[in-house]
Amino acid sequence: MEGQQVDTNTVLGKVVTVLWAFTADDHGLPLAELARRTGLPKATLHRIANDLVAVRLLDRDESGYRLSGQLFELGLRASLERGLLEVAIPFMEDLYERTHETVHLGVPEGTEVVYVSKIGGHRPASIPSRIGGRMPMYCTGIGKALLAFSPPEVLAEVLAGGMPRKTPRTITTPGRLSANLAAVVEHGVAFEYEESAVGLTCVAAPIFDADDRPIAAVSVTGPVTRFRPEKHAGAVQAAAAGIAATHARREAIRNL
Structure with a gap:
């Protein structure tokens, strides 16, 4: 669990x-x-792993252990992500139909993005993201869309942790990142140009809750050979606004 300490002297740990x-x-x-x-x-691990298999949190086969479908079901019960997914999927499908490129939905987790949904179609570009996977905020479109509107302490934590270079075009200096984030705030969308993976470009927009906090972001990603993110900035921004408004209405009704 990157960036978090767990007490392995306890069973829960x-x-x-x-x-x-x-x-x-x-x-x-x-x-x-x-x-x-x-x-x-190994003896402790074997006992813990077998107990997790017994309660269906792990599965075991000839390749070893893997996370179980029960964990997937539990994950779908998470209230924020479940509500967001229900609202976001139609907007994401519309973005895919408009662009025929990969559409992501991501949520913030510390200084990282966790991808909770992805629509790739029949000709997806080779993209390192995975549903449930993580990427750093500073070098991804979704991450920069979230980071630009996050509290200052989140940016401070990103800078304190360093910004390792992922590609030759990764932003690795505080000044350049701050300037990039200022542009995100000004225009309402974030662009990524081969910063997390060579050959990929992206446009993303933040999704705000009723208190104007960034709770997620939506993006479209494609290869630099065919995808022009600037052409789709308005559509991505409109999708993010639509998701936010629909999610806010549902939350308001739920809280009545």
Whole structure:
């Protein structure tokens, strides 16, 4: 669980450490790899993993252990993400029909973006994002759309953690990032030009709650060879505004 400390002297700490050892790209991990990632003794890890299998939080097959469908069901019960997904999917589908490029919905988690939905179609570009996966805020369109409207302490945390270069075009200096974020605030959309992955460009817009806090962002991403993000900035911004307004209405009705 990157950036967070867990007390592995407790049973709960051990369980959380095992679950967070899996990444969005993992399909199955052998016990030895789980031990390497968690640092837990193999005997302890074997017992914890078998208990998690027994309660259907992990599955086990010939490749090792993997996260179970039960965890997916639990994740779908998360109130914010579930409500956002229900509202956002029609707007995301409209963006896909307009652009025929990959559409993402992401939410902030510390200084990272967690991707909660993705529509890729039949000719998706090779994009490193995965549903449930994470990317740094400073080098992604969704991340910059969120970061530009986040409290100052979030930006301070990003800068304090450093900004490792992902590609030759990654923004790695505080001055350039601050200027980029100022432009996001001015125009209401964020652009990414091959900053997280070579060959990809992106346009994103923040989704605000009723108190004008950025709770998510929506984006369209495509290869630089065919996708011109500036042409679709208005559509992405309109989709974000539509998601925000619909989500706010639903929350207001729910709270009556």
